[in-house]
Amino acid sequence: MESPAPGRAPTVLVVEDDDSYAEIVRLCLEESSVAHRFVYAANGRQALDYLLGRSAGGQAGERSSPHLVLLDLRMPGMTGFEVLQELRRNPETLRLPVVVLTSSESRTDIARAYEHHANGVLVKPMTYDESRALLRCVASYWLCHNQTPS
Amino acid sequence: MSRFLSVEDPETHALIEGLLEDELRRPSTPGELLVIAVQALSLARSRAAIRGVVSRTARALSGADGATFVLRDGAYCSYVDEDAISPLWKGSRFPLEACISGWSMLNRQAAVIPDIYADPRIPQDAYRPTFVRSLVMVPIRNDDPIGAIGTYWAEHHEASEAEVRLLQSLAGATSVALENVGLLDDLRESLEMLARQNDDLQHFIRMISHDLKTPVTNIGNYVGILETCVERSDEAGVRCAATGIAASSDHLGQLLRDLSRFLETGRDIAPTDRFSLGDLVHDVLTLHGSALERHDVEVVVDDRSPPWMADRARIGDVLQSLVDNAIRYRDPDRPLRIQIEASVDGNSLRCCVADTGRGLDPAHRERIFGVFQRLEDSGEGSGIGLSIARRIVEAHGGTIQAESDGPGRGARFCFTVPRILDPGKS
Numbered sequence: 001m002e003s004p005a006p007g008r009a010p011t012v013l014v015v016e017d018d019d020s021y022a023e024i025v026r027l028c029l030e031e032s033s034v035a036h037r038f039v040y041a042a043n044g045r046q047a048l049d050y051l052l053g054r055s056a057g058g059q060a061g062e063r064s065s066p067h068l069v070l071l072d073l074r075m076p077g078m079t080g081f082e083v084l085q086e087l088r089r090n091p092e093t094l095r096l097p098v099v100v101l102t103s104s105e106s107r108t109d110i111a112r113a114y115e116h117h118a119n120g121v122l123v124k125p126m127t128y129d130e131s132r133a134l135l136r137c138v139a140s141y142w143l144c145h146n147q148t149p150s
Numbered sequence: 151m152s153r154f155l156s157v158e159d160p161e162t163h164a165l166i167e168g169l170l171e172d173e174l175r176r177p178s179t180p181g182e183l184l185v186i187a188v189q190a191l192s193l194a195r196s197r198a199a200i201r202g203v204v205s206r207t208a209r210a211l212s213g214a215d216g217a218t219f220v221l222r223d224g225a226y227c228s229y230v231d232e233d234a235i236s237p238l239w240k241g242s243r244f245p246l247e248a249c250i251s252g253w254s255m256l257n258r259q260a261a262v263i264p265d266i267y268a269d270p271r272i273p274q275d276a277y278r279p280t281f282v283r284s285l286v287m288v289p290i291r292n293d294d295p296i297g298a299i300g301t302y303w304a305e306h307h308e309a310s311e312a313e314v315r316l317l318q319s320l321a322g323a324t325s326v327a328l329e330n331v332g333l334l335d336d337l338r339e340s341l342e343m344l345a346r347q348n349d350d351l352q353h354f355i356r357m358i359s360h361d362l363k364t365p366v367t368n369i370g371n372y373v374g375i376l377e378t379c380v381e382r383s384d385e386a387g388v389r390c391a392a393t394g395i396a397a398s399s400d401h402l403g404q405l406l407r408d409l410s411r412f413l414e415t416g417r418d419i420a421p422t423d424r425f426s427l428g429d430l431v432h433d434v435l436t437l438h439g440s441a442l443e444r445h446d447v448e449v450v451v452d453d454r455s456p457p458w459m460a461d462r463a464r465i466g467d468v469l470q471s472l473v474d475n476a477i478r479y480r481d482p483d484r485p486l487r488i489q490i491e492a493s494v495d496g497n498s499l500r501c502c503v504a505d506t507g508r509g510l511d512p513a514h515r516e517r518i519f520g521v522f523q524r525l526e527d528s529g530e531g532s533g534i535g536l537s538i539a540r541r542i543v544e545a546h547g548g549t550i551q552a553e554s555d556g557p558g559r560g561a562r563f564c565f566t567v568p569r570i571l572d573p574g575k576s
Contacts, residue, residue, distance in 0.1 A: 018364060018368070020368050020372075020394050020397055020398060021364075021367070021368055021371075023390075023394065024368065024371045024372070024375070024394075027375060074360065103360060103363045103364055103367055104360055106356065106360075124367050125367075125370075125371075126366065126367050126370040126371070127370050127371065127373075127374050128370070128371045128372070128373070128374020128375050128377075128378065129374055131371050131374070132374075
């Protein structure tokens with residue numbers, strides 16, 4: 001079992017409009033045995049509020065800096081591209097590791113994600129075994145091995 | 151698109167000009183000149199290229215003082231080209247009944263006039279200021295002429311049968327050339343339309359593939375989760391996975407039903423019902439009665455349009471989608487008021503449905519009409535209502551647009567259908 005660096009468990013923010021799929025990600029990350037804290041945003045607006053510390057519903061916003069953001073591309077309202085654009089425009093979230101996790105295998109979408117300065121692009125696997133394997137790698141790389149700028 | 155279809159074809163144009171120039175310069179018989187002209191016309195891909203050949207050849211063939219190339223423009227003859235030392239009529243237009251080219255077209259025969267002042271068919275006053283004394287006019291295409299070729303002289307001139315036959319041959323070749331150009335234009339237009347439809351289709355397929363992939367991905371994953379939970383005898387997990395599968399399966403079913411509805415719409419639209427839009431609105435609102443009451447919605451209807459001529463049931467679907475939309479995207483912080491107005495807008499009939507709902511980002515005005523697009527998470531439906539509404543309106547030859555001053559400022563949807571006047575009165 002791999003462990004992240006000592007200190008508070010790293011946070012993974014999953015931005016995904018389909019809550020059924022978000023549940024799949026949560027289960028896979030749990031199975032990865034890498035300690036982490038799972039946070040879920042159902043749309044771009046919620047994700048930005050969380051990341052930029054914008055108050056939602058009158059609460060005093062505190063900016064949160066997760067270790068990793070897993071971002072869906074095709075969401076109603078704000079698309080993943082628009083979220084990336086907003087994040088990279090802001091000096092506080094410019095360097096935040098954001099990996100796109102999408103159903104789309106379109107070359108155009110993949111290229112566009114990188115143009116919007118995503119740190120990586122992953123395609124949602126269609127079976128649980130593949131999902132587990134993938135997210136185990138993701139957790140290992142991004143939460144244990146990858147050095148974050150902070 | 152193949153080069154064959156390009157309108158601007160400078161190489162061919164130059165070739166045609168060249169052919170004619172060479173021939174006109176050297177001493178050749180009328181027969182030889184005609185052959186070259188026919189060759190040149192067969193190469194023409196545009197009306198301009200045809201114009202470049204006809205008058206000049208006609209004049210050279212007859213040794214006339216001037217030659218004209220006339221095309222029929224509805225009830226008028228249009229002198230599209232003229233070859234003369236100083237052209238008399240080029241660029242002019244006259245009613246068919248008032249000119250000799252018109253006579254030739256209407257009567258489908260050549261006019262050979264050695265002395266215009268002795269011929270009742272000629273509008274003498276029109277010719278008096280000119281030097282013209284005799285002329286010959288042959289129609290282009292004998293059944294239903296589309297134009298004419300004329301030659302004229304300053305002196306009295308008796309045109310021989312051979313001369314007239316030469317002009318008629320030229321007219322025949324011109325007719326074929328014009329027909330070719332017409333066919334090429336039609337072909338070009340069809341190809342452009344097909345290319346556009348193909349692009350639309352590709353885009354549509356790409357979107358559908360993606361939208362269908364989402365629930366299928368979920369099902370695939372949840373089946374694996376289900377198996378894992380069964381192995382571990384995790385009952386709660388099993389139930390959870392089963393729910394996930396069921397939900398995604400429903401989602402898939404809904405998408406397929408919507409897709410089917412979308413494809414069916416736009417077919418068999420018959421704009422043959424005459425109805426009052428106000429009455430139709432009333433029917434639609436009655437259907438929504440309970441939803442409107444439940445959410446305490448105020449509706450105001452102002453119909454100032456004359457009777458509509460359209461597919462009543464389909465326009466009813468459009469109104470239903472718009473009212474549906476207004477209710478679904480209402481603003482939780484303020485009461486919902488829907489205003490439906492209808493009026494005449496030029497050659498169209500226009501209906502607008504405005505609401506005090508959540509409004510939308512003006513940047514998304516077009517996106518919301520996309521197939522399967524949802525702008526806000528409303529929890530229900532796959533957002534196909536608006537794309538179907540657009541399909542219906544466009545099948546009538548109309549347009550539909552969304553406007554909003556921004557989130558929180560309500561939205562306004564306006565659609566038009568072309569005004570079809572009652573065929574009973576004309």
